[in-house]
Amino acid sequence: MTRAMTWRFALLLLTxxxxxxxxxxxxxxxxxxxxxxxxxxxxxxxxxxxGTSLYVLARRMSDQGLLQRPYYFVxxxxxxxxxxxxxxxxxxxxxxxxxxxxxxxxxxxxxxxYSITLIEGWTFRQALAAxxxxxxxxxxxxxxxxxxxxxxxxxxxxxxxxxxxxxxxYHFPGETKGLTVLGRALVRxxxxxxxxxxxxxxxxxxxxxxxxxxxxxxxxxxxxxxSERARIGGVLVRRLDRxxxxxxxxxxxxxxxxxxxxxxxxxxxxxxxxxxxxxxxGLPPTPIALPGRAAIRAALQPADGxxxxxxxxxxxxxxxxxxxxxxxxxxxxxxxxxx
Numbered sequence: 001m002t003r004a005m006t007w008r009f010a011l012l013l014l015t016x017x018x019x020x021x022x023x024x025x026x027x028x029x030x031x032x033x034x035x036x037x038x039x040x041x042x043x044x045x046x047x048x049x050x051g052t053s054l055y056v057l058a059r060r061m062s063d064q065g066l067l068q069r070p071y072y073f074v075x076x077x078x079x080x081x082x083x084x085x086x087x088x089x090x091x092x093x094x095x096x097x098x099x100x101x102x103x104x105x106x107x108x109x110x111x112x113x114y115s116i117t118l119i120e121g122w123t124f125r126q127a128l129a130a131x132x133x134x135x136x137x138x139x140x141x142x143x144x145x146x147x148x149x150x151x152x153x154x155x156x157x158x159x160x161x162x163x164x165x166x167x168x169x170y171h172f173p174g175e176t177k178g179l180t181v182l183g184r185a186l187v188r189x190x191x192x193x194x195x196x197x198x199x200x201x202x203x204x205x206x207x208x209x210x211x212x213x214x215x216x217x218x219x220x221x222x223x224x225x226x227s228e229r230a231r232i233g234g235v236l237v238r239r240l241d242r243x244x245x246x247x248x249x250x251x252x253x254x255x256x257x258x259x260x261x262x263x264x265x266x267x268x269x270x271x272x273x274x275x276x277x278x279x280x281x282g283l284p285p286t287p288i289a290l291p292g293r294a295a296i297r298a299a300l301q302p303a304d305g306x307x308x309x310x311x312x313x314x315x316x317x318x319x320x321x322x323x324x325x326x327x328x329x330x331x332x333x334x335x336x337x338x339x
Contacts, residue, residue: 032072037102038065039095047174048106050088057086057106066093066102073099082107090174111173118185120167120292121220123254127165127185127290131178140178154183163217163287164189189213192293200300205240212299215240217287220295221250224316229294231320233302235310244308246277254288311335 046066048057054077058070067073076099077083089111093102114136118127128143128150142150147161156164166189170181197209206212215236223229239246252268253260255275260268269276275284291299307320309327313334321327 028069029072029075032069033076033100034098035068036096036098037061037067037093039093039097040065041095043092043094045112046091046093046102046106048086048088048091052086052088054083054086067099073103076100076103087111088175113171114174114176115169115171116181117169118165118167118290120295121289122167123289124162124165127167128182131181134178136172136174136176137178142178142182150182153179154186156186160286163213163290165290166192167290167292193296196293196296196300199297201302204237204300204302206237206299211283212296213291214283214285214287215299216291216296217289218246218248218251218284219298220291221289222248222310223295223298224312224318226294228318229298230301230303231305231307232310232318233295233298234305235307235320237299237302238306238308240282242308243281245279245281246283248277251275251277251284251288255284 044066046061052060054074058067058073061067061073062070074083077085080103082103085107087107087109089109091105091110092112093105097105114134116131116134118130122130124147125143131137132140132143145153148157151157151159151161165182165185168185168188170184172181193209193213197212200206200212206215215233218236219229219233222232236246236248249264252271252273252275253264255273256268256271269278272279274280275288277284305320306322309321309324309330310318311321311327311330311334312318319330319334321330
């Protein structure tokens with residue numbers, strides 16, 4: 001065999017070897033693409049801090065046992081042009097996901113969503129306590145702030161916080177702060193109140209939206225059955241129209257604050273506070289709870305009728321009366337006789 005033939009034969013061998021290696025890598029890469037990630041259990045959470053590079057992420061996933069070939073994952077991202085498309089956050093990965101599906105997930109921004117529900121009728125302080133108690137906020141300390149400090153942080157200095165946060169379920173990614181959720185509830189209440197104000201009935205004894213919010217909070221606390229909201233709103237609006245005191249127990253209880261021990265006494269009804277509607281004329285100075293949309297609508301679109309009084313029956317519903325005599329009989333029947 002001549003030297004030229006030897007070189008050609010060697011080159012052929014090298015070419016065959018290179019092709020074989022290439023085919024081997026290609027087949028291995030295809031297996032990597034089709035093989036689900038190694039998740040212990042049915043699912044796991046992958047947390048990607050802000051600023052994490054593709055290479056650091058691939059190595060971290062390898063260290064966690066999720067990937068066997070981290071360099072293939074890097075190659076996959078480059079081949080798809082997603083090497084800079086990774087988004088920070090928490091992602092749920094399941095054991096049936098392949099590397100391409102993982103890449104789709106972490107470049108889509110479909111992070112895990114948590115939720116918190118603010119309940120209709122809660123006070124502002126109850127809502128703060130619930131946010132602080134949520135495990136994702138880790139005792140954020142919102143309840144330790146004064147009303148003034150908190151509203152200043154929310155960009156509303158000088159506003160009283162009670163009633164200004166819309167009760168609803170709020171979804172948020174893991175890195176969200178409790179103050180951010182509170183700010184969303186504040187803006188949501190602004191929008192809901194503005195929408196309901198636009199559809200208000202004419203001739204109401206309510207001059208501004210904030211007064212509607214105050215009245216709605218009283219309706220929220222007085223209502224045990226949803227179907228009665230508009231009727232209770234009608235009673236309260238008619239009392240305001242006629243210059244009658246509202247005389248609602250929830251306002252008295254709110255005014256008592258920490259002094260309220262669960263029992264409302266006759267002496268409490270005579271104790272002057274800015275919120276005691278047995279003593280003051282008109283509305284209290286602020287809302288007394290977080291009203292929902294239905295309560296706001298009941299304040300602005302109250303039911304027609306002639307009732308001026310209502311008393312709880314003890315089953316969540318109320319007896320409505322048009323005259324004081326009828327009301328006194330209802331009080332005797334549903335409260336005094338029961339005692």
